[in-house]
Amino acid sequence: MPDSNQHIIPVIRMDGEEYFRQVFNSHYSNLCKYAFTIVRDMDEAEDIVQSMFLKMLEKNESLKMVNDVKAYLYRAVHNYCMNKIDYLATRRLYQQERILENANNVQYPEVFPTELEDSIRAAIDKLPGQCRTIFIMSRYQEMRYSEIAAKLGLSVNTIENQISKALKILRADLSDIIKEY
Amino acid sequence: MENKGEPILVDDQLIARYLSGEANPDEAIAIHLWLETSENRLYFEKLEIAWNASFPSRTPRDPNIDEAWSSIQGKLKSDKQIQIEKSSDFFKSGWAWKIAASVLIASFISSMVFIKTNTSSPLRHLAIANKGQVEEVKFSDSSIVILNKGASISYPDIFDETFRIIEMNQGEGFFKIAANKDRPFIIHTPIADIKVVGTEFNVALSQDELTVSVVQGRVIVLTPKDSSQLDVGHSAKVRSNLQGIEVAEFEEANNWGYATHSFVFKDVPLKEVFKDIEKSYSFFVDVRNRDIENCKLTATFVDVTADKIISLIAETLNLRVTKNDNHFTIEGKGCP
Structure with missing residues (x-):
């Protein structure tokens, strides 16, 4: 292999910067939206995505985004988010244990956020038993699918099905209410 | 991949x-x-x-990209010094992901960025045709790709013994592949793979769609679920969500005028003609009189420069041309 290094100078800052800007522009918003779904707070999500981009620059990692930039970014954001919620989850655990002691009781009146309007509360209350329990655990207790599955002794697949079912029912039930928004 | x-x-x-x-x-x-x-x-x-x-x-608010950018840019400036120092010992560092970005000094490729990557295979380059300029890349087997504005590919310094493999990441490229039956030429894209032995064809890649159009020879398009053999005059369209391949005859050969500098017009209004030409060269056409755009043109141009094609059109239709930088202004009577 010919030694071509002698003709090569280290990356010219402008080109790197331009490229970085391009990558940033095309992915920032979507990465934040994705991060939000995991951490459920847009300030947090933006912080995560920004610090990922900064870290990348510091470590000169922008260069390594040669092959599949998009996949790389999404993976990085996912990792950051998971670290974040792992921390939150530990903090939450205690609180959940307490709620789950009553897991067999059908009513969870205290789990609804106070802001919820009666109509929406009613729609959620109307969900079929297990579906309702699982939805509440996911939405209001912010448990991961795997956590819910473990607690209820069900498969993750069942949890997925139930959440998707709940969402479809709510879409239908709430369609009148939502129009007023 | x-x-x-x-x-x-x-x-x-x-x-x-x-x-x-x-x-x-x-x-x-x-x-x-x-x-x-x-x-x-x-x-x-x-x-x-x-x-x-x-x-x-x-309910999430929208992310604020402008604010985010200014905050990052502030950091970027203050880190500049560190950045440059770090990149200088990059070649020596022993990461698995050992990638060094570099710019070749030669002026004819000044608008391209080459990134060398030391993976298991030999040296890899990344070629990006910057906005506003078409770029030609020659491979080690003397095959050629003409990259349209904004396109990028990565390819090895020297091809492997059995396959000639490159990756196309985005944009559009016109390939002229040197014939070699024993060493198929393969283009990986995020949507599908393209396999040829020696042909001319155009590849247009967007985020969710790939279009391959064969100008000469024969091309095979492969997805994980489907494959299709294309003959001259046909194009295949693959969408990233559907794995099927749609094959059809193409009509718009002027689409790759950026590479061939050749155009065929059959009774086409100048408005369309100029659109095709502007897309292929880096200049703009202004008409003084809107009626000029109505004039129809029937002509074939083979490997012509921008100046040549415009002056030929003007001559044919009895129009006057003045050139200013990358602007052509056309005056004359026009057509009703």
């Missing part, structure tokens, strides 16, 4: 998983790609609205 297993199907279950923060990175990418279609977006929004209504205070 990594990450090229089964395509991810976006269904209600995946949407629910995404909304509840359970989607893995690949699934999130699939969702965002899927959302680029307005029909899908409408469908998604209905579910999202129901999801948000069940916890209104957790």
Whole structure:
């Protein structure tokens, strides 16, 4: 292999910067939206995505985004988010244990956020038993699918099905209410 | 290529998983790609609205990209010194991901960035045709690709013994592949692979669609689920969400005028003619009199320069041309 290094100078800052800007522009918003779904707070999500981009620059990692930039970014954001919620989850655990002691009781009146309007509360209350329990655990207790599955002794697949079912029912039930928004 | 297993199907279950923060990175990418279609977006929004209504205070605001950019840019400036120091010992560092970006000094490729990567295979280059300029890249087997503005590919310094493999990441390129039956030439794209032995063809790659059009010879297009052999005059379209390949005869050979500098017009209004020409060269055409755009042209141009093609058109239709930088101004009587 010919030694071509002698003709090569280290990356010219402008080109790197331009490229970085391009990558940033095309992915920032979507990465934040994705991060939000995991951490459920847009300030947090933006912080995560920004610090990922900064870290990348510091470590000169922008260069390594040669092959599949998009996949790389999404993976990085996912990792950051998971670290974040792992921390939150530990903090939450205690609180959940307490709620789950009553897991067999059908009513969870205290789990609804106070802001919820009666109509929406009613729609959620109307969900079929297990579906309702699982939805509440996911939405209001912010448990991961795997956590819910473990607690209820069900498969993750069942949890997925139930959440998707709940969402479809709510879409239908709430369609009148939502129009007023 | 990594990450090229089964395509991810976006269904209600995946949407629910995404909304509840359970989607893995690949699934999130699939969702965002899927959302680029307005029909899908409408469908998604209905579910999202129901999801948000069940916890209104957790409805996300929009990310603020401008603010984010200024905050990052501030950091960028203050880190500049460190950045340059670090990159200078980059070649010596022993990461698995040992990649060094570099710019060759030679002036004829001044608008291209080459990135060398030391993976298991020999040296790899990344070629990006910067905005506003078409770039030609010659491979070690003397095959050529002409990259349209904004396109990027990565390719090895020297091809492997058995296959000639490159990767196309984005944009459009016109390939002229040197014939070699024993060493197929393969182009990996995120959507499908293209395999040839020696041909001329155009590849247009967008985020969710790949179009391959054969000008000479024969081309094979492969996806994980389908494959298709294309003959001269045909193009194949592959969308990233559907794995099928649609084959059709193409009509618009002027689309790759950026590479061939050749055009065929049959009774085409000048308005369209100028559009095709502007797309292929880096200049603009202004007409003094809108009626000029109505004039129809029937002509074939083979490998012509911008100046030549404009002056030939003007001569044919009895028009006057003045040139100013990258602007041509055309005056004359025009057609009703």
